[in-house]
Amino acid sequence: MIFSPSPPPDDVISVSALNRLARELLELGVPPVWISGEISNLTLAASGHAYFSLKDGSAQVRCVMFRNALTRLAAKPREGMQVELRGQVTLYEARGEFQINVETLRSAGLGRLYEAFEKLKAKLEAEGLFAAERKRALPSHPRAIGIVTSPAAAALRDVVSTLHRRMPSIPLILYPTPVQGLGAEQQIAAAIRQASARSEVDVLIVCRGGGSIEDLWAFNEEVVARAVADCRIPVVSGVGHETDFTICDFVADRRAPTPTAAAELVSPSREQLLQRVDQVQRQLERALSRLMTDKAQQLDFLSRRLVHPGERLARQRDTLKLAEHRLQSRIRAILDGSNRRLASTEARLARLFPDLGSQHRQLDQLGERLDRSMARLLAECQRRLARCEGTLTALNPNAVLARGYAIVQKADGRAVKAPYEVVRGERVTLRLAEGQTEAIIDPPQTATQIQAELPF
Incomplete structure (x- = not known):
C-alpha cells in the first residue's frame, strides 16, 4: 500500500492542504469496495446527482452518486431501499466530509422500514381503506378548519399563513400533537379521534414538513391510518414534500403534496x-x-301597432260580414251537391231494384232442372256400379278356387306359374277355396314307370 509523503511535523499547513492530504490517504489506502446498507435521506438534485446516507444498525456514511453513474442503473434508488454499492472511499474537501463516491449499486432487498411500509399498505388496501368509493368530497366553503400538527412545526405556520391569505374569515382550530419521535403515532391518532368526536370543524388537515423516512414514520403507523379511516370529518393529508408518500396519504380523503397545498385544497380563495x-x-x-x-x-313596436277601439271594431265587423257571406255561399254549394248526389243515387236504385216474381219463377225452374239432373246421374251411377260388381265377381280368384282349383305359392308368397319354377323336395303352399295346405314337390313319372306299375 502506497501513501503520499506526509509533511514535516514542524510545518504549518492550511485546512485545504489537510483535507487534500486526508483525501489522498483515503483514496490510496482504501481501494474501491462493496458496501451493504439501507438508503436514507435520499435527495435527487436538479443537476441529476443523487445524495444519500448509507446506514446499518449502528452507523451511517454519506454517499454521492453522480449523474453519469446514476443513468446507467436499471432502477433508480429509493428511500429505505436495502442496497449493495461499490464506490471509492474519499473526503469532500470543501466541507471536510467523509463520503463514498458510488460507482454502481444493486438492490439487496427492501429495507426494514420500506418493507414494513409495503406490508401495511397491502394490508389496508386489501381491507378497502384506499378505495375511491369511500373518499368523501371536501366542503367548498367550510365553516371551520381543523389542523393536526405540532405547534412548533414550520408546517403550521405555512398552513395558517396560507389560510389567512386565502380566506381570513374561516376560524382555525389546532389539535396539537408531536409529529415525530417515540409514541408520536399514538398522539397523532388521539388528536384525530378528538377532532372527530368534537365535530367542530368541517374539514381536517393532518400535516407536517418534509424529512427522512424515519422522521415521517409516525404517519406510516397503522394506528394513525385507522384513526383517519374512522374519522367522521373529511381528512386532507399534507405530510412531507411532493415526493414523500405515507400510509396516511392513501387513507385520507385527499392527499396534498405539501402542507401549503393542503391549506389551498380546503379553503376557497x-x-x-x-x-x-x-x-x-x-x-x-x-x-x-x-x-x-x-x-x-x-x-x-307595440305602440306602433296600437289602434283606436272603434276602428278595430269596424274592421272586425267587415271581417265578420265577409265571413258570413263566405259561409252562406259554402252552405248553398254543399246543399246543391248533396241534392245532385241524392238524385243520382235514386236513379241508380231504380235501375237496380230486382223483380222478385221473376226471380222466384226462375228459381223454381232451376230447382226442377236440378232434380231431373240428379235422378239421371243417380241412375247412371247405379248402372256403372252393377257393371263393376259383375267384373269384380268374374275376376275374384276365390270364385275360381270354389270350382276346385288351387293356387300354388312358394315360401316367399309368389304364385307358381310353370313347372321349372319349383324343384324336387321344395315345400309349397296350396291355397284352396276353404283354407290352405302344404305339399312337397315330387317329379312326374315317365311312361315306362307307369306301365311297370300297372297290374296287367
Missing part, C-alpha cells in the same frame, strides 16, 4: 371569490342593460 362576484355583477349589469334595451324596442 377570497380573491377568486371577489373576482367571481365582480364578474357575475358585470354579467348581471350587461344582462339587465340588454333586457331594458329589448323591452324598450318591444314597447316602441
Whole structure:
C-alpha cells in the first residue's frame, strides 16, 4: 500500500492542504469496495446527482452518486431501499466530509422500514381503506378548519399563513400533537379521534414538513391510518414534500403534496371569490342593460301597432260580414251537391231494384232442372256400379278356387306359374277355396314307370 509523503511535523499547513492530504490517504489506502446498507435521506438534485446516507444498525456514511453513474442503473434508488454499492472511499474537501463516491449499486432487498411500509399498505388496501368509493368530497366553503400538527412545526405556520391569505374569515382550530419521535403515532391518532368526536370543524388537515423516512414514520403507523379511516370529518393529508408518500396519504380523503397545498385544497380563495362576484355583477349589469334595451324596442313596436277601439271594431265587423257571406255561399254549394248526389243515387236504385216474381219463377225452374239432373246421374251411377260388381265377381280368384282349383305359392308368397319354377323336395303352399295346405314337390313319372306299375 502506497501513501503520499506526509509533511514535516514542524510545518504549518492550511485546512485545504489537510483535507487534500486526508483525501489522498483515503483514496490510496482504501481501494474501491462493496458496501451493504439501507438508503436514507435520499435527495435527487436538479443537476441529476443523487445524495444519500448509507446506514446499518449502528452507523451511517454519506454517499454521492453522480449523474453519469446514476443513468446507467436499471432502477433508480429509493428511500429505505436495502442496497449493495461499490464506490471509492474519499473526503469532500470543501466541507471536510467523509463520503463514498458510488460507482454502481444493486438492490439487496427492501429495507426494514420500506418493507414494513409495503406490508401495511397491502394490508389496508386489501381491507378497502384506499378505495375511491369511500373518499368523501371536501366542503367548498367550510365553516371551520381543523389542523393536526405540532405547534412548533414550520408546517403550521405555512398552513395558517396560507389560510389567512386565502380566506381570513374561516376560524382555525389546532389539535396539537408531536409529529415525530417515540409514541408520536399514538398522539397523532388521539388528536384525530378528538377532532372527530368534537365535530367542530368541517374539514381536517393532518400535516407536517418534509424529512427522512424515519422522521415521517409516525404517519406510516397503522394506528394513525385507522384513526383517519374512522374519522367522521373529511381528512386532507399534507405530510412531507411532493415526493414523500405515507400510509396516511392513501387513507385520507385527499392527499396534498405539501402542507401549503393542503391549506389551498380546503379553503376557497377570497380573491377568486371577489373576482367571481365582480364578474357575475358585470354579467348581471350587461344582462339587465340588454333586457331594458329589448323591452324598450318591444314597447316602441307595440305602440306602433296600437289602434283606436272603434276602428278595430269596424274592421272586425267587415271581417265578420265577409265571413258570413263566405259561409252562406259554402252552405248553398254543399246543399246543391248533396241534392245532385241524392238524385243520382235514386236513379241508380231504380235501375237496380230486382223483380222478385221473376226471380222466384226462375228459381223454381232451376230447382226442377236440378232434380231431373240428379235422378239421371243417380241412375247412371247405379248402372256403372252393377257393371263393376259383375267384373269384380268374374275376376275374384276365390270364385275360381270354389270350382276346385288351387293356387300354388312358394315360401316367399309368389304364385307358381310353370313347372321349372319349383324343384324336387321344395315345400309349397296350396291355397284352396276353404283354407290352405302344404305339399312337397315330387317329379312326374315317365311312361315306362307307369306301365311297370300297372297290374296287367
